[in-house]
Amino acid sequence: MKKSPIKNLSASEAESLFAELGEKPYRASQLFNWLYEKNVDSFDAMTNFSKNLRSRLEELYLISPIALEERAISSDGTEKYLFRTVDGHFIESVLIKRDGSEEGRLTICISSQVGCPMGCRFCRTAKIGFRRNLSPAEILDQICQVRRLSGLKNDNIVFMGMGEPFMNYENVMKAAEIMNYSFGFHISVRRITISTCGLIKGIERYIDEKRPYNLAISLNDTVPEKRAEVMPVEKANPMTKIAELLERKFPISRNRVTLEYVMRADNISREDAGRLRKIFRRGRIKLNLIRLNRGDHGLTPPSESEVAAFVRELEIMNVPITVRKSFGDDIGAACGQLAGTRYGAANS
Numbered sequence: 001m002k003k004s005p006i007k008n009l010s011a012s013e014a015e016s017l018f019a020e021l022g023e024k025p026y027r028a029s030q031l032f033n034w035l036y037e038k039n040v041d042s043f044d045a046m047t048n049f050s051k052n053l054r055s056r057l058e059e060l061y062l063i064s065p066i067a068l069e070e071r072a073i074s075s076d077g078t079e080k081y082l083f084r085t086v087d088g089h090f091i092e093s094v095l096i097k098r099d100g101s102e103e104g105r106l107t108i109c110i111s112s113q114v115g116c117p118m119g120c121r122f123c124r125t126a127k128i129g130f131r132r133n134l135s136p137a138e139i140l141d142q143i144c145q146v147r148r149l150s151g152l153k154n155d156n157i158v159f160m161g162m163g164e165p166f167m168n169y170e171n172v173m174k175a176a177e178i179m180n181y182s183f184g185f186h187i188s189v190r191r192i193t194i195s196t197c198g199l200i201k202g203i204e205r206y207i208d209e210k211r212p213y214n215l216a217i218s219l220n221d222t223v224p225e226k227r228a229e230v231m232p233v234e235k236a237n238p239m240t241k242i243a244e245l246l247e248r249k250f251p252i253s254r255n256r257v258t259l260e261y262v263m264r265a266d267n268i269s270r271e272d273a274g275r276l277r278k279i280f281r282r283g284r285i286k287l288n289l290i291r292l293n294r295g296d297h298g299l300t301p302p303s304e305s306e307v308a309a310f311v312r313e314l315e316i317m318n319v320p321i322t323v324r325k326s327f328g329d330d331i332g333a334a335c336g337q338l339a340g341t342r343y344g345a346a347n348s
């Protein structure tokens, strides 16, 4: 009999499972504690479960649906992990040490799909095309494995690895909910960021369902035709409509929406700053700027002085900004570089 991944279970599903096995519902929180807080990799380690219960679980379930294939460590401390799924696909996750040390803020960047159908030009994942969605267990196990293999506990999660999270909406939301359980990882909703390339239906559903996580939207240009050249999603999901939606529906009580902006030589003029302010004039946004990373995308990164001038313009216009440092470029772990190297889109 094929075993199911146990990390696909929500708390209520785990309670039903234990009821079926003739156990009390509190076993569910014990299970989550073993799986996520203690992060064990075998049912045998769950010592407050009877021997009989442990062997029933072992017969029915699998703890890890992904296995480590390769690990690379960058000169800046960033760690990239390549995992193989049970059915032979490859996904990548990245552990980022914000100040380059293990004492600072630790973020795990996780994947939500094998490949991606969205076709962004600056992104190597796009070159793989879309293979399939990841299950909640495959999403959650990336965190378990990175924590176990690095020996470090992250406090931030970003859905910015391979894939478009809103194309795998249910599984991503289920995984995010499990990350937040107090008897599991217990990661605050404010420390979970879901990043979309701008799928309007997904954003609307997310707002309507009052999902509490941080929302980030990749913008990357201010001229629709130019944006469509690097992000085909613009054609059916115009940024002006995204701005209207945020203005109309995004609750005032929520954290600002982050607009991710990959800076190229041709998208950071004074006019770009002005258009940005105009399009999102009433939206509660903050801008996250990051310099274009190297790759075979045929696009030109900006110079330091061009970046400084753009930042100055935005500051004058009172747009809240952060300029993000790129991590892990030397091991192909930086933004836009995750490619599941086994698919032949190797780092250049």
Ligand code: SF4
Pocket: 116, 117, 118, 119, 120, 123, 124, 125, 126, 161, 162, 163, 164, 196, 197, 336
């Ligand atoms: S940037 Fe994100 S949405 Fe665009 S192709 Fe890459 S993984 Fe997909």
